[in-house]
Amino acid sequence: MTDNPHDLHPETPLHAETLAISFGYDPTQAFGAAKPPVFLTTTYVYPSAEHAKAVHATYFDGAPEPDGGGYIYSRLNHPNLDMVEKRLAALDRGEDAAVFSSGMAAISALTLQYLRPGDAVMHSRPIYGGVDSLLYNQHSQFGVRPFGCDDALSEAAMLATADAAGQDGPIGLIMLETPANPTASIADIALAARIAEQIGERQAGRRPLVTVDNTFLGPFVQTPLAHGADLTITSLTKYCGGHSDLLAGGVSGAKAVVEPLKKLRMVLGSHLDPFSSWLLLRSLETLPLRTERAASNALKVATFLRDHPKIASLTYLGFTPAGSPARAALDRQASGTGSTFSFNLKGGEAEVFRMLNRLRVMRMAVSLGGSETLICHPATTTHYATPRARREDVGIGDGTVRISVGLEHPDDLIADLAQALEAV
Numbered sequence: 408m409t410d411n412p413h414d415l416h417p418e419t420p421l422h423a424e425t426l427a428i429s430f431g432y433d434p435t436q437a438f439g440a441a442k443p444p445v446f447l448t449t450t451y452v453y454p455s456a457e458h459a460k461a462v463h464a465t466y467f468d469g470a471p472e473p474d475g476g477g478y479i480y481s482r483l484n485h486p487n488l489d490m491v492e493k494r495l496a497a498l499d500r501g502e503d504a505a506v507f508s509s510g511m512a513a514i515s516a517l518t519l520q521y522l523r524p525g526d527a528v529m530h531s532r533p534i535y536g537g538v539d540s541l542l543y544n545q546h547s548q549f550g551v552r553p554f555g556c557d558d559a560l561s562e563a564a565m566l567a568t569a570d571a572a573g574q575d576g577p578i579g580l581i582m583l584e585t586p587a588n589p590t591a592s593i594a595d596i597a598l599a600a601r602i603a604e605q606i607g608e609r610q611a612g613r614r615p616l617v618t619v620d621n622t623f624l625g626p627f628v629q630t631p632l633a634h635g636a637d638l639t640i641t642s643l644t645k646y647c648g649g650h651s652d653l654l655a656g657g658v659s660g661a662k663a664v665v666e667p668l669k670k671l672r673m674v675l676g677s678h679l680d681p682f683s684s685w686l687l688l689r690s691l692e693t694l695p696l697r698t699e700r701a702a703s704n705a706l707k708v709a710t711f712l713r714d715h716p717k718i719a720s721l722t723y724l725g726f727t728p729a730g731s732p733a734r735a736a737l738d739r740q741a742s743g744t745g746s747t748f749s750f751n752l753k754g755g756e757a758e759v760f761r762m763l764n765r766l767r768v769m770r771m772a773v774s775l776g777g778s779e780t781l782i783c784h785p786a787t788t789t790h791y792a793t794p795r796a797r798r799e800d801v802g803i804g805d806g807t808v809r810i811s812v813g814l815e816h817p818d819d820l821i822a823d824l825a826q827a828l829e830a831v
Contacts, residue, residue, distance in 0.1 A: 532801050559592075585619060
C-alpha cells in the first residue's frame with residue numbers, strides 16, 4: 408500500500424467495494440493465509456524486556472512503534488480488532504476508527520469522553536431509544552442537559568435549539584441520527600457543521616463535535632465525514648454485520664478525535680472480541696452486494712404498502728417529495744434510500760398485533776439490517792421505555808410498524824404482507 412491507504416496512488420482512489428474485501432489485512436503476517444485467522448489469545452509474549460517497554464511507550468505515550476510492532480493484552484488491542492478498525496476507517500473515509508462491543512458501547516464512550524457536567528448536548532429528533540435513555544436518564548443525573556431539535560433541516564430551528572441549549576453552559580456535542588429510527592426523518596449534516604462553527608466562536612473556541620449515527624444507511628450509501636461531521640457512528644450489528652449473529656459498534660473520524668476513545672475503551676473494557684471482529688471482517692466483504700439487494704427489495708415492498716388501503720402512511724425515503732428540504736438534503740448527502748422504514752397501519756395496537764401475529768415469512772424481532780426481513784412494533788419494543796408523549800411527538804404511534812427489508816425474494820415478502828393484512 409501507499410502512504411495514503413485509501414489510494415492506489417494520489418490520482419486513483421480505491422473504490423469502497425475493493426476496500427471492503429481485504430483492506431487492513433496483510434497475508435504475509437499470517438503465514439500467507441488468504442483470509443485472516445482468528446487470534447484467540449488474551450495476552451502477547453514479548454521477545455525482550457526492552458521490546459515490552461517500547462510497546463507500552465507506543466500505546467500509552469504515542470512513541471514510535473518498535474521494529475516488528477507488537478500487542479500487549481487483548482483489552483487494549485488485538486490483530487483482528489486492528490484489521491476491522493482499519494477497514495471501517497477506510498470505508499467511512501476517516502483517518503481512524505474505534506470499534507466497540509456494541510453500538511451503545513460506542514456511543515456511551517463517545518459521550519463520556521466529550522461531555523462534562525454542565526454541558527448541553529443538541530440532538531435531532533427522534534433519536535434511537537437507547538441514546539434517548541442514555542442522555543435523559545443516565546447523563547442527566549450528572550448534569551448533562553439534552554436538547555432535542557424537531558427540525559434538523561431548518562437553520563432557524565437549529566439555531567433556536569442552540570440558543571436554548573447554550574443559555575446555562577457550553578454545548579459539547581451535536582448528535583444527529585439521519586435517517587432517524589424509525590421515522591426516517593433527515594438531518595442536514597452540513598448545516599449542523601456550520602452551526603457548530605458558530606457555536607464554537609461563541610464558546611471561546613470550544614466547538615461542539617458533530618456526530619452522525621449512520622446505522623440506517625451505512626458507508627455504501629452515506630459518508631457523513633465528507634459532509635462536515637467530526638465522527639461517524641455505526642451500529643455494526645446491523646447492516647455491516649448483516650447476519651444477525653454479532654454485536655459491534657464503530658466510531659470513525661480524525662485520528663486526534665478517535666484516539667481518546669480507544670484509550671477510554673481500554674478502561675471501560677468495551678472492546679470487540681477477536682471472534683466477533685473476524686465475523687465482522689467477513690461480513691464487510693459482502694456489504695455492498697447486500698446493501699444493493701436489500702434496497703431493491705425495499706422499493707418493491709414500499710410500493711405495495713403505499714398503495715394498500717389499510718396503510719395510512721409510510722416513511723420510505725424513496726418517496727420523499729421532490730423539491731422538499733428533506734429531498735434536497737438526502738440528495739446532497741446520500742446516494743440511496745436504504746431498506747429500513749416504517750409504516751402506519753390504520754388503527755392502533757390491536758390491529759398491528761393481528762397483522763404481526765399472522766406473518767409467516769418475515770420475522771418479528773427488533774434490530775435491522777440482517778439478511779432476513781425483520782419487523783416490529785416500536786411503541787412496545789424498541790421505544791418501549793421512551794415516554795409516550797416524547798414518542799408520539801416525533802411520530803411513533805400505536806399504529807407504527809418498522810420493517811427492515813432483507814434479501815428474500817420480494818414476491819414472497821409482498822405475499823406475506825398481503826395475507827397478514829387480511830387480519831386487520
